[in-house]
Amino acid sequence: MIRDITIGQYYPADSVLHRLDPRLKLSGTLLFIISIFLFDTFYGYIAVTVFLVSVIKMSKVPLKYIMRGLKAIIVILLFTMFFNLFLTQGDVLVRLGFLKITRQGLYSAIFMGIRLTYLILGSSLMTFTTTPNQLTDGLEKLLSPLRRIKVPVHEIAMMMSIALRFIPILMEETDKIMKAQMARGADFETGGVIKRAKSLVPLLVPLFVSAFRRANDLAMAMEARCYHGGDGRTKMKPLRYHRIDYFAYLILLIYMTIVIAISVIENRLPSFL
Amino acid sequence: MQIIFDNVHYVYSSGTSFEKHALKGINLKINKGEFIGLIGHTGSGKSTLIQHMNGLIKATSGKIYFNGEDIYDKNFDMRTLRSKVGLVFQYPEHQLFETTVYKDVSFGPKNLGLDKLEVDLRTYEALKMVGIGDDLIDASPFELSGGQKRRVAIAGILAMQPEVLILDEPTAGLDPRGRDEILDQIAKLHKEKNITVILVTHSMEDVAKYVDRILVMNNGNLVMDEEKVKIFSRYKELEKMHLAAPQVTYVVNALKEKGIPVSTDVTTVDEAKNEILKVFKDKIQKI
Amino acid sequence: MDMIKTRDLTFEYIRRDEGGNVESINRAIDGVNLDVKKGDFIAILGANGSGKSTLAKHINALLYPTEGAVWVNGLNTAEEKNLLEIRRSAGMVFQNPDNQIIATVVEEDVGFGPENLGIPTEEILKRVEESLKAVGMFEYRKQSPNKLSGGQKQRVAIAGIMAMKPQCIVLDEPTAMLDPEGRKEVISTVCSLNKLEKITVLLITHHMDEVIYADKVFVMDRGKIVMQGTPREIFSRVDELKKYRLDVPQVTELAYELKKEGLDIPDGVLSIQELVDALLRLYP
The missing domain is CATH 3.40.50.300 (P-loop containing nucleotide triphosphate hydrolases)
Known part of the structure; x- marks a missing residue:
């Protein structure tokens, strides 16, 4: 169950997308996320969908695998859609007792659903096609101007990459501890809020203890391998833009132009642009 | 018959590219009071098998009976099963969480809804069984040595007074003496309380020393299920599954091959010594 | 030059209470001299x-080290x-x-x-x-x-x-x-x-x-x-090792036991083959 969560994982494959520069993929993802919040008309979403689908196709990551990432947010997704559906004011379509569904509510629920889904798909596609190390390298490089104002960019990037490495390990561990406590009669499933919160103690304490132990071990292992911060470090795989990256930037530019154009035509350009 | 597996299959991540057939039609009968060794290389399905025994994993198909009752029957109480079939996971000390040894060990009995007196009784008894003295009862479990932590964690299962005790590599990471202490205590428990014990291990020497019957898992199949001596006599088959017999079994087999009339039904140092001395008695030089 | 050299290496884990006072001292290493070529x-x-x-x-x-010193490659x-x-x-x-x-x-x-x-x-x-x-x-x-x-x-x-x-x-x-x-x-x-x-x-x-x-x-x-x-x-x-909570492989122990019984078997047998050979030499 817990193993099925695929968000943040790398999926090894040999695709154009895997070969692109992480800096490009990071800025591309950011632009994509902005683009999905640009409008709430179906025409706009056709453009976004076409873009997303073709990128997914290019990535060679199985669609089924990408979709599994959605499992993790299904609750949030339904929750958001539910609120939008019932709590938006406007022209009433259906009345269910004290609840009412409005046309505006229906639309905003659908669009919210689409946005959240695309948000997750888009950003998990980035992690599927980029190794965490590349990702953090890219981030480090993109954010490096901030170093001038004393932001510890290298350290942040290193922390991120380690977090990503340990997510699956800690998930497996959670699964294991949970089972071990269930073997001692622990019950994680029944009871009220307080009882359930209390029942988490036997799970969380060992999990934290283990996380600290791992952190300690890892710090030692890193030191033993001569890690001493970002100073004087070289890169095994330094980031260099290739022709394909410039081409991809061009496509991104075209994509953004199209979606902004649609958005202008729909006359719904949000005020922040 | 205490535990019966009837054609149990288990498939996980079904329908995805990670699909794995972890158990393939397991048929198995375990009697009360047996001391069983479960061996097989990593990924052979041992862990999956034992987690079926206390209901932590539900079989994809097939039936499991505990004391004659179908554990998948909707009226069957899974929590009782978990208390009757105690499962000690690998590195059980990683699940300790309470502020004192006493509190941690009493977690299980408390979950069974027993009254204070009974919880007390069982906790003290369990700690005594694993050789943790009264001086450590109020200590924090996190301050104990590795071997002590392991024993406290095992006591946490024993305090539920299980009829079947399953241990998944209880000696991993312990030094030789620590290993012997824990296994000796388990053997004693088995003998005195007539508890059924299932020992999962990679150490053929431990298996040889303690168990009567061995189950061999390979690739999700239960490929051998026999008396210890019979299993180890098939050491050539074991090797194909990346397993082995105890060293002394190889010694007597090599001697036999050279025409020395020793019995090859030998798995422990004592047995080997007696067997070899029988043949070599006239070679003994009195010093 | 030795690869690793330690002289009188001693290390103590010192536990302090909240006030910074020493609560206990645990001597984990006690005067170790090690030379590794x-x-x-x-x-x-x-x-x-x-x-x-x-x-x-x-x-x-x-x-x-709390006391003593360690040199690696002379450093x-x-x-x-x-x-x-x-x-x-x-x-x-x-x-x-x-x-x-x-x-x-x-x-x-x-x-x-x-x-x-x-x-x-x-x-x-x-x-x-x-x-x-x-x-x-x-x-x-x-x-x-x-x-x-x-x-x-x-x-x-x-x-x-x-x-x-x-x-x-x-x-x-x-x-x-x-x-x-x-x-x-x-x-x-x-x-x-x-x-x-x-x-x-x-x-x-x-x-x-x-x-x-x-x-x-x-x-x-x-x-x-x-x-x-x-x-x-x-x-x-073997007996000394057991005193230090250690053990020997089964075959070493068997050889040791047989020798104790009076069979002429060399000391410190390490492999199955060695023991088998030793026994075969005894058997005419």
Whole structure:
């Protein structure tokens, strides 16, 4: 169950997308996320969908695998859609007792659903096609101007990459501890809020203890391998833009132009642009 | 018959590219009071098998009976099963969480809804069984040595007074003496309380020393299920599954091959010594 | 010059209460003198809590002596300026395979050490390839470490050390969490690095069957070195080993027992074949 969560994982494959520069993929993802919040008309979403689908196709990551990432947010997704559906004011379509569904509510629920889904798909596609190390390298490089104002960019990037490495390990561990406590009669499933919160103690304490132990071990292992911060470090795989990256930037530019154009035509350009 | 597996299959991540057939039609009968060794290389399905025994994993198909009752029957109480079939996971000390040894060990009995007196009784008894003295009862479990932590964690299962005790590599990471202490205590428990014990291990020497019957898992199949001596006599088959017999079994087999009339039904140092001395008695030089 | 030298090495874990007052002192290492020559394969045996891991961490300058001193390749570990050079020349492999792999792709992890040392990119790529080949993990270079077995992960960790071009590798119970197969993989990798690449090896373990390949064995108990000698010498002292919570392999014990009964069998038998041969000589 817990193993099925695929968000943040790398999926090894040999695709154009895997070969692109992480800096490009990071800025591309950011632009994509902005683009999905640009409008709430179906025409706009056709453009976004076409873009997303073709990128997914290019990535060679199985669609089924990408979709599994959605499992993790299904609750949030339904929750958001539910609120939008019932709590938006406007022209009433259906009345269910004290609840009412409005046309505006229906639309905003659908669009919210689409946005959240695309948000997750888009950003998990980035992690599927980029190794965490590349990702953090890219981030480090993109954010490096901030170093001038004393932001510890290298350290942040290193922390991120380690977090990503340990997510699956800690998930497996959670699964294991949970089972071990269930073997001692622990019950994680029944009871009220307080009882359930209390029942988490036997799970969380060992999990934290283990996380600290791992952190300690890892710090030692890193030191033993001569890690001493970002100073004087070289890169095994330094980031260099290739022709394909410039081409991809061009496509991104075209994509953004199209979606902004649609958005202008729909006359719904949000005020922040 | 205490535990019966009837054609149990288990498939996980079904329908995805990670699909794995972890158990393939397991048929198995375990009697009360047996001391069983479960061996097989990593990924052979041992862990999956034992987690079926206390209901932590539900079989994809097939039936499991505990004391004659179908554990998948909707009226069957899974929590009782978990208390009757105690499962000690690998590195059980990683699940300790309470502020004192006493509190941690009493977690299980408390979950069974027993009254204070009974919880007390069982906790003290369990700690005594694993050789943790009264001086450590109020200590924090996190301050104990590795071997002590392991024993406290095992006591946490024993305090539920299980009829079947399953241990998944209880000696991993312990030094030789620590290993012997824990296994000796388990053997004693088995003998005195007539508890059924299932020992999962990679150490053929431990298996040889303690168990009567061995189950061999390979690739999700239960490929051998026999008396210890019979299993180890098939050491050539074991090797194909990346397993082995105890060293002394190889010694007597090599001697036999050279025409020395020793019995090859030998798995422990004592047995080997007696067997070899029988043949070599006239070679003994009195010093 | 010795690869590793310690003189009167003593280390104390000092526990303080909230006020900073000393609550207890635990002497983990107590006056250890150790000399390891270049190219040697040394094993350190000891029960849990005997101080063997604490000793290992001194060689990598992860801990500093309370008293006495440690030299690695002639460099004193207590001097800050020697730190990187010591850690580079005496690499360390730890017990838990998961907790020492930093990257999410095998080859990137192997490159981590050289990156920290500021090695140029081309050279890193070359070293990563060589090291992965030396431990037999080259074909897994693009994989996630999470998909590997315990033994494979440890071999990746060893490659990560090899990529720093060390003269010495210290392995702190590298097989404690592995299955027999993984243990064999790791030990044979270590043996071949010692034989082929002339790497000095310091193997810390309590698995008795792993030390039979060593040139010399040290046994530790309560912070002190209590026995030393070749594996054969050490394994002939079965009762003494048991006193230190250790053990001998089954075949060694059988040979020892038979000898005690009066059979003419050599001391410190290490392998099945040796015992069989000895018995065959007795049998006309």
